[in-house]
Amino acid sequence: MNNLPSLSDLNVFYTVAKKKSFTAAADELGASPAYVSKRIRILENTLDCKLFHRSTRHISLTEDGKLVLERVFHILNEFEKLEDVLNNPENSPTGKISIVSNFSFGGAHVTPILSKLMTLYPELEIQFSTVDRTLDLIANSVDLEICVGNDVDPNMIAKKLLPNYRIICAAPSYLEINSEPDDLHDLNHHTVLATRQREQLNHVWKLRSPMEDISISIEPKFTSNNSDIIKRLAIDGRGIMLCSVWDVIEEIRTNKLEHILTSYWQDADIWAVYPSRLKTSSKLKICILFIQTELSNRLSVLNDLTKGKKILAHTTNTQIEKIFI
Numbered sequence: 001m002n003n004l005p006s007l008s009d010l011n012v013f014y015t016v017a018k019k020k021s022f023t024a025a026a027d028e029l030g031a032s033p034a035y036v037s038k039r040i041r042i043l044e045n046t047l048d049c050k051l052f053h054r055s056t057r058h059i060s061l062t063e064d065g066k067l068v069l070e071r072v073f074h075i076l077n078e079f080e081k082l083e084d085v086l087n088n089p090e091n092s093p094t095g096k097i098s099i100v101s102n103f104s105f106g107g108a109h110v111t112p113i114l115s116k117l118m119t120l121y122p123e124l125e126i127q128f129s130t131v132d133r134t135l136d137l138i139a140n141s142v143d144l145e146i147c148v149g150n151d152v153d154p155n156m157i158a159k160k161l162l163p164n165y166r167i168i169c170a171a172p173s174y175l176e177i178n179s180e181p182d183d184l185h186d187l188n189h190h191t192v193l194a195t196r197q198r199e200q201l202n203h204v205w206k207l208r209s210p211m212e213d214i215s216i217s218i219e220p221k222f223t224s225n226n227s228d229i230i231k232r233l234a235i236d237g238r239g240i241m242l243c244s245v246w247d248v249i250e251e252i253r254t255n256k257l258e259h260i261l262t263s264y265w266q267d268a269d270i271w272a273v274y275p276s277r278l279k280t281s282s283k284l285k286i287c288i289l290f291i292q293t294e295l296s297n298r299l300s301v302l303n304d305l306t307k308g309k310k311i312l313a314h315t316t317n318t319q320i321e322k323i324f325i
């Protein structure tokens with residue numbers, strides 16, 4: 001799918017599915033049946049699937065149409081909530097909010113999102129830090145953490161923003177010389193690059209597969225607290241690494257890195273973590289909703305991946321970021 005469907009076309013589709021009639025949908029939308037039919041054709045071409053079975057008197061959803069309808073309902077619902085927030089001056093956040101994230105994800109995605117947030121809400125004073133370790137949010141007076149990984153403090157409140165997982169990969173140049181490992185235990189005979197946190201004493205990869213959960217101890221030849229450095233060395237053909245899909249999807253699809261040992265992965269979703277319930281802070285609620293919407297636009301490709309399935313290279317670059325509506 002090269003082009004993104006417009007929100008208005010998704011709304012037309014939802015209305016037709018709800019009314020089970022092009023004519024009734026046109027009446028509700030204040031448009032002509034010809035316009036509705038045209039927008040559905042355009043949406044089908046964009047999504048590259050047939051959405052409705054049509055006869056002279058009836059229409060019904062195809063199997064693809066049913067899948068799309070489920071997603072569209074949530075999309076329209078989220079944008080309706082966001083529109084309510086953005087158009088309600090009483091909800092305009094002001095004052096300070098302290099946010100933290102890790103080095104790589106914070107720099108690549110949270111920073112540009114906060115830049116947009118500043119433009120929308122000029123009265124908001126944002127304190128943003130990137131860290132390489134787990135912080136006590138209460139002790140450090142942090143309002144919100146955007147984190148990658150499923151080791152969330154059970155004493156905190158967490159909202160899942162986007163699915164993500166970690167995979168094992170290496171550069172084609174490394175694999176040409178060293179060959180691809182046959183199984184996880186074969187990693188002991190390879191050069192492993194690993195990201196570490198300050199308090200980390202040993203390296204254990206806790207992985208999942210369709211058949212089992214497994215933990216394997218590794219002895220990396222190179223470690224760093226900065227995953228960008230590890231990725232740079234991996235691209236240069238220096239070794240094998242475990243890394244988040246969000247961080248390497250473009251490199252895999254442009255053949256700078258290759259997804260290996262594809263049956264194994266490590267769950268590492270993207271979360272908003274905070275110490276107080278959203279209903280007690282409209283400022284926090286607005287910020288989280290905005291960040292979630294922006295991340296969904298920037299990293300929509302994560303929703304299309306399947307754990308345990310090899311991510312393949314593409315012949316053309318994959319555009320990840322979308323325009324925020």
